[in-house]
Amino acid sequence: MLELYWMCLSGGVLFALVSIIFGDVLGDIFDGVFDALSFDHVDFLHPMVLVGGVTIFGGSGVMLSRYTAMEPVPVALLSLMIAIALSIVVYFAYVKPMKNSENSTGFSMKDLVGKIGEVSVPIPVGGYGEVILRVGAGNTNQIAATLEQVDIPAGTRVVVGETKDGVLYVFPYDKSFGNMSRL
Structure with missing residues (x-):
């Protein structure tokens, strides 16, 4: 189970690094490709929330596995609850306010x-x-x-x-x- 946690943690960190370094280039390349899969009505499926949740799940799983004497099933459940709670915080503290602030005064x-x-x-x-x-x-x-x-x-x-x-x-x-x- 520890390997799964490490994969989630490293995958999330890798996604963050790729997004920071190549975000604009990838955004231009894939612009419009995912419009058919758009979840505009389901804002909590924003990539930052989903990938953040997976990363938090991995990180909390690694820490709980290494530094507590808990069994694997309670560690997985507690990691999942932590990931869900912090994903909700990320959504309401960052994603939703940023989406609401995206107003442009430019027009044709x-x-x-x-x-x-x-x-x-x-x-x-x-x-x-x-x-x-x-x-x-x-x-x-x-x-x-x-x-x-x-x-x-x-x-x-x-x-x-x-x-x-x-x-x-x-x-x-x-x-x-x-x-x-x-x-």
């Missing part, structure tokens, strides 16, 4: 097509106004023109129909039907 103008915003500066026919859109964790103000050749007053909800040369071309959002007026 093409990403704005189909988004609903609000006119902050009136948009005249043949002229330009300004629209506020929610992007990621913040808002962005963009120059806008009308697609339907109608004046759009400030405070009107609009939908971005297309973008061209850094300008959003918008049309009013029809609240009475709950859909867009262009459809």
Whole structure:
């Protein structure tokens, strides 16, 4: 049983070293390969939690086997409980907060097509106004023109129909039907 513990411990340490040294390169190589196996809805299956749990299982098994007089089955059960407990700590102390902090303020103008915003500066026919859109964790103000050749007053909800040369071309959002007026 001691060999299993050593294998788990050394495998986890090796995984950590490979991740530190070659993490970016391997991430670029395997980018998207595992999307079919994505467990986005099961966050606790994050590699850091799983490999960390295996490493902790191995390390606690080695220590309990060498420094206590416990039998192999209680050592395995206690090592498993320690690994589960510390994996939960790793998940809630590191993985979940880091996942929640992954907000980007970067966007492409093409990403704005189909988004609903609000006119902050009136948009005249043949002229330009300004629209506020929610992007990621913040808002962005963009120059806008009308697609339907109608004046759009400030405070009107609009939908971005297309973008061209850094300008959003918008049309009013029809609240009475709950859909867009262009459809």
